[in-house]
Amino acid sequence: xxxxxxxxxxxxxxxxxxxxxxxxLAAVFRCPxxxxxxxxxxxxxxxxxxxxxxxxxxxxxxxxxxxxxVRSSVDGGRDEAFAEQPATSVTREPLRVEWSEAATRxxxxxxxxxxxxxxxxxxxxxxxxxxxxxxxxxxxxxRTELGLEGM
Amino acid sequence: xxxxxxxxxxxxxxxxxxxxxxxxxxxxxxxxMKTVGTVLxxxxxxxxxxxSFVAAxxxxxxxxxxxxxxxxxxxxxxxxxxxxxxxxxRSLSVTEDGVVPPVDSAGLRVFSTDLLLEDGxxxxxxxxxxDGSLWLGALEKGAFRExxxxxxxxxxxxxxxxxPPGAQRLVELAELVPKRTRALGLTIPxxxxxxxxxRSLRAAGDxxxxxxxxxxxxxxYACGSCGDVGPLHPGDAGDALAxxxxxxxxxxxxxxxxxxxxxxxxxxxxxxxxxxxxxxAALAGRLEQEGAP
Numbered sequence: 338x339x340x341x342x343x344x345x346x347x348x349x350x351x352x353x354x355x356x357x358x359x360x361x362l363a364a365v366f367r368c369p370x371x372x373x374x375x376x377x378x379x380x381x382x383x384x385x386x387x388x389x390x391x392x393x394x395x396x397x398x399x400x401x402x403x404x405x406x407v408r409s410s411v412d413g414g415r416d417e418a419f420a421e422q423p424a425t426s427v428t429r430e431p432l433r434v435e436w437s438e439a440a441t442r443x444x445x446x447x448x449x450x451x452x453x454x455x456x457x458x459x460x461x462x463x464x465x466x467x468x469x470x471x472x473x474x475x476x477x478x479x480r481t482e483l484g485l486e487g488m
Numbered sequence: 489x490x491x492x493x494x495x496x497x498x499x500x501x502x503x504x505x506x507x508x509x510x511x512x513x514x515x516x517x518x519x520x521m522k523t524v525g526t527v528l529x530x531x532x533x534x535x536x537x538x539x540s541f542v543a544a545x546x547x548x549x550x551x552x553x554x555x556x557x558x559x560x561x562x563x564x565x566x567x568x569x570x571x572x573x574x575x576x577x578r579s580l581s582v583t584e585d586g587v588v589p590p591v592d593s594a595g596l597r598v599f600s601t602d603l604l605l606e607d608g609x610x611x612x613x614x615x616x617x618x619d620g621s622l623w624l625g626a627l628e629k630g631a632f633r634e635x636x637x638x639x640x641x642x643x644x645x646x647x648x649x650x651x652p653p654g655a656q657r658l659v660e661l662a663e664l665v666p667k668r669t670r671a672l673g674l675t676i677p678x679x680x681x682x683x684x685x686x687r688s689l690r691a692a693g694d695x696x697x698x699x700x701x702x703x704x705x706x707x708x709y710a711c712g713s714c715g716d717v718g719p720l721h722p723g724d725a726g727d728a729l730a731x732x733x734x735x736x737x738x739x740x741x742x743x744x745x746x747x748x749x750x751x752x753x754x755x756x757x758x759x760x761x762x763x764x765x766x767x768x769a770a771l772a773g774r775l776e777q778e779g780a781p
Binding site for chain 1: 498499502504516580583586603604606613616630631
């Protein structure tokens with residue numbers, strides 16, 4: 338999918354993506370010549386069609402997680418179905434990330450079926466950016482930047 | 489009319505890279521399946537022919553015969569493999585490599601949506617209720633793809649895939665793992681089954697999928713007392729399909745109440761010791777002779 342600024346005859350570049358949490362999606366594209374921006378807005382059904390393919394509009398920011406599509410798409414699922422094992426990679430930052438009380442409450446509201454995966458993605462996001470405490474605001478930012486629809 | 493440049497005219501990268509993301513998904517499957525010798529898709533055109541029972545017993549026979557074997561229950565909405573194998577529910581370890589499949593006492597590695605759901609809970613997908621038919625098929629295909637690519641199958645001689653009724657998932661399997669997949673067609677003797685199985689196997693054949701052969705299940709009734717096999721279903725679908733499609737009929741498996749009772753309580757050793765189980769173990773041997781696995 339590419340966007341063309343007709344006036345400038347220039348290909349527009351991807352700017353940002355927003356996922357307000359109601360199933361809709363906004364992807365902003367910008368003309369590098371005149372600076373004009375357009376937002377592509379999808380309704381919940383259109384967003385679902387794309388996410389059902391396991392792909393991200395605007396590109397993928399986080400490497401695909403094991404059973405990511407299944408875990409983020411199943412409604413319900415068995416509690417304790419998955420047990421996340423700690424990462425063994427030696428290249429990971431040793432930074433310790435804390436969760437604020439509000440962020441913990443929000444994480445607890447995520448279905449247990451997918452909670453472990455979501456927790457790891459947010460923690461990795463924070464570590465990579467040197468963030469010591471995850472708050473609901475950080476979660477919102479990560480969700481938008483990483484395109485975590487359904488998480 | 490003004491001339492607007494086309495997608496191909498624009499030289500800049502596709503920043504969403506949707507096509508590239510799909511390619512990467514296929515590569516994940518390729519990488520995982522590199523350590524699997526043969527993927528054996530057990531397929532029928534219709535439900536109720538005992539496909540899950542045959543697939544689970546066949547995979548178990550391979551494992552008991554010393555092969556490294558896996559069983560993927562691809563019937564997402566009607567999963568039965570863990571209960572047939574008597575596997576207890578445990579949390580699945582998720583590592584950087586993937587999801588670790590449970591292993592039964594014979595070393596058989598198993599994956600199924602049953603492991604993800606509460607007892608009796610149907611598989612429900614999140615998404616807008618309206619127009620579900622537009623995205624449900626893609627989601628199920630994606631789940632099947634992830635079961636192939638994201639489960640840490642390890643090195644396997646054979647991965648038996650229990651396919652749901654119909655040709656769709658068999659065709660998807662042929663697309664996802666084109667070089668290693670062979671199909672095994674399963675029918676019961678009736679003419680209705682013959683027609684349905686022929687359709688599925690032709691659809692697979694149209695995509696160049698090799699078919700290892702045919703199995704006729706519920707081929708008579710094995711008496712629990714005297715061991716004689718009496719009539720059960722009318723018809724000769726196994727022989728007729730073999731003639732029509734030019735395929736070997738590799739086994740006739742009688743309906744066996746003892747095997748059914750063992751399967752009901754998850755006793756695969758008991759199944760393999762039964763009359764039906766012995767026929768399926770012999771089928772595993774024939775498949776090995778035929779080169780699959």
